[in-house]
Amino acid sequence: MASPTEFLGPILELMTWVGVVPGVPLLIIGWIIRKRRCNWSTTDGEVFTAGRYRGLQWTDNTSTSRRGLLEPDQAPELQAGHVAVLHYDICHPARWRLEPPRHDNTATVLGLVLTGVGIASAIAGFVLMML
Template sequence: MAGSLDVLGPILEIMTWVGFVPGVPLLICAWIIAKRRCTWETADGEQFAAGGFLGVQWVDRANEEQKVLMDIPARDGSVDPGAVLVHYDVCHPSRCSLQPPRHDNTVLILGWILTGVGILSTLGGFVLLLI
């Protein structure tokens, strides 16, 4: 049993460094990204066809009219001018969508996983010292 515990110590030490060294900077980067991200608002808008593509126009919260052509091709003029719900970026109104925005948290998830591995390995190392 003592032989297996001797091997476990260096493994936990390596896993502590593998977890903390990239994990903490990734958490800091995720925090910075979250702070710099602009909010998205919703507004009632209208859709229209222009040049074979679907266009959307709406009035933003600063009472400025916005018009954007989407990357969605209009189907042979079959776009009915009608009301739609537009989701747009407050800092960059040309970034808009007809679906709610989805913020990917890949950096945050990876940072939490690696930091968790580092914390568990550190605790395991302390437990190993007490045995």
């Protein structure tokens, strides 16, 4: 009969490789994505009407006047002349939204989980060797 040490050793070594090898590159990719991402700015936009459509007009960080049409279901409570808070991408001002943007980075999260599992498995493997 095999002892638990003989059984757990190969499993922990495999989990170390499965965690660290893809985890570290994912952390690097997530870091690159975070560095290349542009910041979003918040400003006030005035609601205007264009026929049956409504839109927002605002001035971006370069003092350029911008306009964007609202989807019909996006903000039914906004009427012409009202002021709404909008968020826009500084590098690409045509990308805007009424709700604050989420800066999710799946590569970083997955890299942290895999690297953490790999490091924990490596530590457990060293502890197992010492027993």
